[in-house]
Each structure stands twice: as structure tokens, then as C-alpha cells.
Amino acid sequence: MVIDSGSLLSNRLSDDALSQIPSDIELLRFSTNCVSNQMHELVSYLEMSKKWDSITHNYPNDIEVAKYLVLSKWKEIKDQSNFKALAEALTKMDISTHFLCQVNTQCDKNRCENSGTCYVKDGSPRCACPNGFTDTLCSTTPCSDTACLNNGTCMYNTTSPMYTCQCPTGFSGASCEVTPCSSFPCLYNGTCSITDSTYTCSCKSDTTGNQCQTTPCSSSPCQNNGMCSFNGTSYECKCNSGSSGPNCEDLRCDFEIDDDPNCFLQQDKFDDNDWSHHSVRTTSSVGTGPCSAYQGSFYYYLEATSKKDGSKARLISKNIYIESNQCLTFQYHMYGKNIGTLNVNQMSSLQWTRSGDQGICWRLAQITIEAVRGSGFQSDISIDDAKIIFVNNMWDNCPIGLNNVSTVKLLANHSA
Numbered sequence: 001m002v003i004d005s006g007s008l009l010s011n012r013l014s015d016d017a018l019s020q021i022p023s024d025i026e027l028l029r030f031s032t033n034c035v036s037n038q039m040h041e042l043v044s045y046l047e048m049s050k051k052w053d054s055i056t057h058n059y060p061n062d063i064e065v066a067k068y069l070v071l072s073k074w075k076e077i078k079d080q081s082n083f084k085a086l087a088e089a090l091t092k093m094d095i096s097t098h099f100l101c102q103v104n105t106q107c108d109k110n111r112c113e114n115s116g117t118c119y120v121k122d123g124s125p126r127c128a129c130p131n132g133f134t135d136t137l138c139s140t141t142p143c144s145d146t147a148c149l150n151n152g153t154c155m156y157n158t159t160s161p162m163y164t165c166q167c168p169t170g171f172s173g174a175s176c177e178v179t180p181c182s183s184f185p186c187l188y189n190g191t192c193s194i195t196d197s198t199y200t201c202s203c204k205s206d207t208t209g210n211q212c213q214t215t216p217c218s219s220s221p222c223q224n225n226g227m228c229s230f231n232g233t234s235y236e237c238k239c240n241s242g243s244s245g246p247n248c249e250d251l252r253c254d255f256e257i258d259d260d261p262n263c264f265l266q267q268d269k270f271d272d273n274d275w276s277h278h279s280v281r282t283t284s285s286v287g288t289g290p291c292s293a294y295q296g297s298f299y300y301y302l303e304a305t306s307k308k309d310g311s312k313a314r315l316i317s318k319n320i321y322i323e324s325n326q327c328l329t330f331q332y333h334m335y336g337k338n339i340g341t342l343n344v345n346q347m348s349s350l351q352w353t354r355s356g357d358q359g360i361c362w363r364l365a366q367i368t369i370e371a372v373r374g375s376g377f378q379s380d381i382s383i384d385d386a387k388i389i390f391v392n393n394m395w396d397n398c399p400i401g402l403n404n405v406s407t408v409k410l411l412a413n414h415s416a
Helices: 003-008 026-033 036-045 050-058 064-076 082-095
Strands: 117-121 124-128 153-156 163-166 191-195 198-200 227-231 232-239 250-253 266-267 275-278 298-300 312-317 326-334 341-346 349-355 367-370 381-390 407-411
Touching: 003 153, 026 064, 026 117, 036 050, 036 064, 050 064, 064 124, 232 266, 326 341
Parallel strands: none
Antiparallel strands: 117 124, 153 163, 191 198, 227 232, 250 381, 266 312, 275 298, 298 381, 312 367, 326 381, 326 407, 341 349, 341 367
16 A cells, blocks of 8 residues: 555545555555654654664764665564554654655665665665675675585574575485495495485496495404405415414414514423523533524524523413314424433423434424433434424324424313
8 A cells, every 4th residue: 555644634545545554665665765864753752762872873974774674674573554643644744744654665666685675865776785695786695605515405594594505315415425435334435426315336347235344354364363354365474473373273482583472382481491592502501402493593402501400491372273184393403412301392282392413404393392401411402493384184294204303293172
């Protein structure tokens, strides 16, 4: 409904027309034609002086917006916010109502977008935009310069945050930048691709599984703490100093490290002599001991000089589960006219023994390796390169006595 105050005051309108509530555009036209001092007087009759003071404080440089907003707030909070109330206030002001309330139609053609409000300033229509919206028609929204990734939908607000991204299922983050592949679920250089709300992995030729997690090393083929690495469909075991073999299945003591924690043989703390760690000749004594290790640089030997006749030095194995196809092999050196005895025991059972001078060469021979001092200083007994190895067949095929190698058959463990 578009009217002017002259019509209102001359009572040419019906009571029904006077009882109507002004539309926003009608309030805007009304405020545009009121100068500031007239609006200040008008709001006092409308009992809106405090609101006027508050709004003009918030909009000190835009009185046109303030004039419209105070009338809009009057319409919102007053019960009798109709044309009749405006007409009565204008009558009390005793001014030319025709000039005051001349209808301005410039905003009819100025379409403010996104709930922007049109007003006239300096004879031209303007748009008062909601918070976060800009440009002359309020067409630039908080989402205009915002990219929601991965088909996310931008939803703008007039309060903070000015926008939010609604992400598809499986995606997250402020801009939907977190995808099912963001956590790098595909292992071993597998390629991750997104399918709907989940991921799929394209694996290299040497891996399988939904995350490419199955490799040639997945079955833990390397025994005794060996480290597995793979290249293509094959794997390789890197054994520590206490094991050897393709799968590190053979236990080994090469004695290159004194008291090597990886060695399956350890010094007995309760014997009455000790194995000594040495390289090159055992002592300055002639006529006994090796000139060097069997292989590598170091070996263990029983020092006979200044020791009591019959004293014993023992190497005791760690707890080992012996299977039926395992053999103990080791190199031994027993050279000297006073050589005592070298024993190998499994638990309390003697499995192998040698006594007396066995020549100047190295020989290959709970497991206990026990050296017993002979009757004189020329009684050095040495061992090197001890191994517990797997063989393809049973005991009869253990490599007994080959190339001066001593081999001991190990009895399999049996549960009680």
C-alpha cells in the first residue's frame, strides 16, 4: 500500500487502510523524504528517541540508513505500528505532510540481492547489505571467494563464521580438504584413489592387501631377530652377529665380539676358570695354542699358564629349543703336550669329548662346551665359529668330521 500523509489527514482513506502496517519499502520511501531534524522530531512522537540515539551512534556517517532502521525497529516492537500512528505523529508535528511524505519510487527499480535493503542517498538508490555481503547490489557473498574442495557445498552466514563447507561423506576439514587418502593408507608406495566416500589402493607388484600391507616379509621369515627386506617378490634376511643362514635360522657365535649378547653361548659364572677373548697367538708360550683365529680375527681359548691343573672353563648355551634336525658344529684347536679335555654336554649328558694333543690344525667339531686344563702350561684349548645349524635329514647326515670340523648331534627337546 502506497499513500501520502495528506491523504491520511484529510480522512479520505477508510479505517481499514489506516490500520494497515507499512511495508518495508513504504517505510524506506517515507524515511528518504524526511530530513534529519524532522525524523528526530517524528521518532519522539513515536516514542523511539532512545532507539534513534542508539542507531545514529552506530551509523554516524550514514544518516539515511539510520532513518530507515529506526522506522523498521518501530514497526518491529510497537503494537500500533500502522499508518494511523504515523498520521497522528505528523499532525502533531504541524508540518507540510505532502512534502514530508512524498513517495520516492527509485528503489522500485533497484533490486538489492541477498536480503539487502534499498535506500536513497543524494538522489541515488543504494543498498544496505547484511553483514558479510558486499558490492552495490549485495551480490558478493561470503562464499563468492571461497572454494569448498571435493564437491563440498558452501553455506554462508551473517555471523561468524561467515561461511561453512558442507562436506560429502568421507571428507572433512574447513574446506573439505581432508580426504580418505589424506592419511596415506596405502603402504609401500601404493597409489591411493578415492571412490565415493572411501579409498582403494593400487599396489606395486611385490605387495598385496587392501592397504598393500602384505609383503614377502609379512610371514616373518627371518628368525632370531633377523631384519627382513624385500625387492620385488623376493626377500633377504640381514642376520645379527648371533645367527646366520638364508633365514637366520642357524645360531652362531663367531667370537668376534667379547661377551656378544647375540651369541647363544655365554660364560659360565660358576666355573673355576674363564674363556679368554684373543686374536693371533694365545700367549707367548711356544708349543701350544693357535697362531690365529679359524676365521675372522678373534676366538676364545682356555689360558693354561698359571692356572690350576684340572680347572674348567665353561660356555653354557641360552635356553634353546632343539629340533630333531639340528647339529652343533664348531672349530676346535687342541695342540700341546699337556692338553687336557674338551667336552660337549647337552644338559647333563656328555655328547662329545676329545682329550690330548689333536694336532696343530683347527678342527671342526643346554649345550655346554667345557675345557679342562691339562697337567702343564702347554695346555691351551681354543674354539671358534660355533654354530647350531639345520640339516635336511636326520642325525645320520650331520657332517661328522669333515675338514677337521667337529659336529655334535643334539637330542631333540621333548615336553614332559
